[in-house]
Amino acid sequence: MQLSPPAASRRLLPLLTAAALLGLAGGARAADGSKDAACLGCHGAMAGARVSFEDGSSLPILVDADSWHHSVHGDKLACTDCHRDISGYPHDVEPSPDARSFQLRAAESCRNCHYAYYTRVLDSIHFKELQAGNPAAPTCTDCHGAHDIQPPGTPRTAIQDRCAKCHPDVAKTYAQSVHGRTLAADPDAPVPTCTDCHGAHDIHDPRNAAFHADSWKICADCHGDAERMKPYGLSPDVVTTYLDDFHGVSNRLYSMGAGEPGRPIAVCTDCHGFHDIQPFDDAGTTEQVQARVAQLCQKCHEGATPNFSKAWLSHYPPTLDKAPLVWAVKWVYRLMIPGIMLGLVLHILLHLWRLRGRRNA
Amino acid sequence: MRDVKIVEKSDGTVLVERFSPMRRVEHILVITTFTVLLLTGFPQKFEGAWAAALLRLFGGLDTARLIHRAAGIVFVSHAVFHIGSILVGMLSGRMRPTLLPVPQDLRDAWENLRYYFGFRPHPPPFPKFDYRQKFEYLGLVLGGLVMASTGLILMFPIQAANLLPGQVIPAAMVAHSNEAMLAFLVLAIWHVYGAHLSPEVFPMDTSVFTGFMTREELAHHHPLEYARLFGEMPEPWREEPAGTDAKSPSKADTSPAPGEPHPNP
Structure with a gap:
């Protein structure tokens, strides 16, 4: 490892020692922060100092002492609990080909405590991307932060901001959807953000057939819950009517293990969209809606007419009135x-x- | 006049033909298609872990549906053949409509209930097929027509919607599913009782497989048919006073029905 300017020499001993002493004597946080004081003596003070790697890339060595102390780990862990390869002073850093490799390796230390989450990540599309050689795919610290980790859902809007770092287009679409708009207006609203549908650690590829066939369950979790729908004036019948219909019967059977769907069978998102879900209140006149439904049928049913689309009872239970x-x-x-x-x-x-x-x- | 085979075995047992070989084959065909349709259809109606397991046995939902539709086509083809063969048989005068319900069946049902309640000592004399058997046959034919028509609608929904209102499709699904349930219940309770569990036939009425019934069985269960074939009413109906409700039809039925064959006039 190399320390780069402004520290001109490789050995910064005098300066670092002085900083460490200052840290120790620093008073206010000494009672609960003393475990970190020696490290923060340098890493909490050396703004602008960077550690550089074999390919010339570098990372700042500065840790914001305040955000570290206020992080979820601030009063629980010492620096060396995660940075286990470092002991004593002065210390080297294990050589890494580049900054990203260093970050990816550093994040491995999370599993020492959070093993269950770590194993779930191994099932995720993000981990598969990493394995496939895409170093840009996120690891623990990319979503949670490293030294400034906060409880992940506070506020809930922070979740979409995190995903937006890599998925900006999706985030933009979501923000305009009925869910995104509701959440923006009220961060405590029980509407789904990214992780509610996709999961957080074991995010699966939403493009595969099994995810598609099972995805009605994601919507059903909330939309089948009468209590949850009450404030929005929505009916939980949307789920039961779907499950009673051809598509629902099929997908429920596939979910229960009755083989793999030979071709995708319509789920909620095929008609309602996913990131761009909009309410039906302002969908237009009955005729306009029916014309749209007929178009949606045609996506799978070649030759579907508007009359054919009336086979779908629009989520209404078959009452004397409706059917x-x-x-x-x-x-x-x-x-x-x-x-x-x-x-x-x-x-x-x-x-x-x-x-x-x-x-x- | 004898339009049915009567065989005397070496031990003296007289066997009367009840079902032609064609009808016996048809019965086995119905058992087969009905079973396949039920096993591939009910798991779609009920779902649940057992349903998924059963569908997996058939190679998954998609394959099970393919098998269901193939069996459905066999069933429909069979129905067309069956009804066609009866029409041809009737029009050519070679067949009696022995399974066709007639008003007398209602009177027989009433008399039989009176027998059950002890108002008469014997059941009324039944023809070749009694009202219970005719009810089941009629149920199979009418139910089969419902299953076939709704099944075809479900199989060709796009085409069905070109001819009928779209709402017919979910209605067909409800009808198909419920009619199947009704058919299954009638089979499991009525047919299993009538052909297996009834003390009168236990453990099994084999005539639909062998094609034959003994002269004694015929005399007991179908005295009018017995009288038609052997020229006299069996006991205990012989002594029934003339002019009762139960007796009067026997006059009509022992004489050749319209269209009845007269091979040796």
Whole structure:
């Protein structure tokens, strides 16, 4: 490792020692911060000092003492709990080909305590990207920070900002959606942000078939919950009506392990969109909505007409009002099946009763 | 006049043909298609872990649906053949409509209930197929028509929507699913009782597989058919006073029905 300007020499001993002493004598934080004082003597003071790597890239060595102390680890961990390869002073840094490699290796220390999260990350698309040789894919510290780690969901809007660092277009689209707008207006609103749908550590590739077939569950978690929907005047019927319909039946069976879908079957997002979900309040007239539904049907059903799209009952349960034919068929069977079966069973019991009577006679 | 085979075995047992070989094959075909349709259809109706496991057995939901549709096409083709063969048989005068429900069946049902309640000593004399068997056959045919038409709508929804209102498609789904349930219940309770568990046939009425029934069984269960074939009413119906509700139809039924064959006039 090399220390680069403004410290001109490789050895900064006198300066660092002085800074360390200052840190120790610094008073105010000495009671709870003394465990870090020796390190912060240099790393808390040397603004502008950088450590440079083999390819010429470099990282600042400065740690903001205040944000470190106020981080979730500030009162729990000492510097060397994470930086385990460092002990004593002066210290070297393990040689790294470049700054990013150094960061990626440093983040490995998180697993010493957060092993469960670490293993979940191993299943994520981000880790697969890293493995595939894309060093830009995020590791722990890219989302959580390193020395300034705060509880991840405070405020919840911070989550989308973190994802936006790499996914700016998605973030922009999301911000204009019904979920994004609601969250922007009220950071405590129980509307989903990125991680609510995608997960945080075990983020799966949303482009694969299994994710698509299962994705209705993500929406159902909230939209099937009557209590949760009440403030927004939304009906939990949207989930049950979907699950009772062809697409829902299919996808639910696939989710339960009935094989792989040979072709994608429509889920919520195929009609409603995903990052750009909009409410239906201002979707236009009934005719306009129906025309749009017909277009959506055509995405999969070649030759679908507006009449065909009426096969979909628009999330309404089949009431006399909304779908009289379906309602009537349902009720005919609701009466006919018990009626017929009751008659047949009675007939059988009477037969047995008579046969027994004759034998006794 | 004998339009059915009567065989006397060496031990003296007289066997009367009840089902032609074609009908026996048809029965086995119905068992097969019905079972396949049920096993591939019900898991789609009910879902649950068992449903997924069953569908996996068929190679997954997609394959199960393919099998379901293939079996459905076999069923529909069979229905067309069956109804066609009956029409041809009827029009050419070589077949009696022995399974066609007639008003007498309602009277038989009423009389049989009176027998069950002890108002008469014997059941009414039944023809070749009694009202219970006719009910089941009618159920199979009408239910089959419902299953076939709704199944075709579900199989060709785009084409169906070109001819019918779109709402017919979800209605067909509800009908298909419920009619299947009804068919299954009638089979599991009514048919299993009538053909297996009833003390009168336990453990099994084999005639639909062998094609034959003994003369005694025929006399007991279908006295009118017995009378038609052997020229006299069996006991205990012989002594029934003439003019009762139960007796009067026997006159009509023992005489050749319209369209009945007269191979040796």
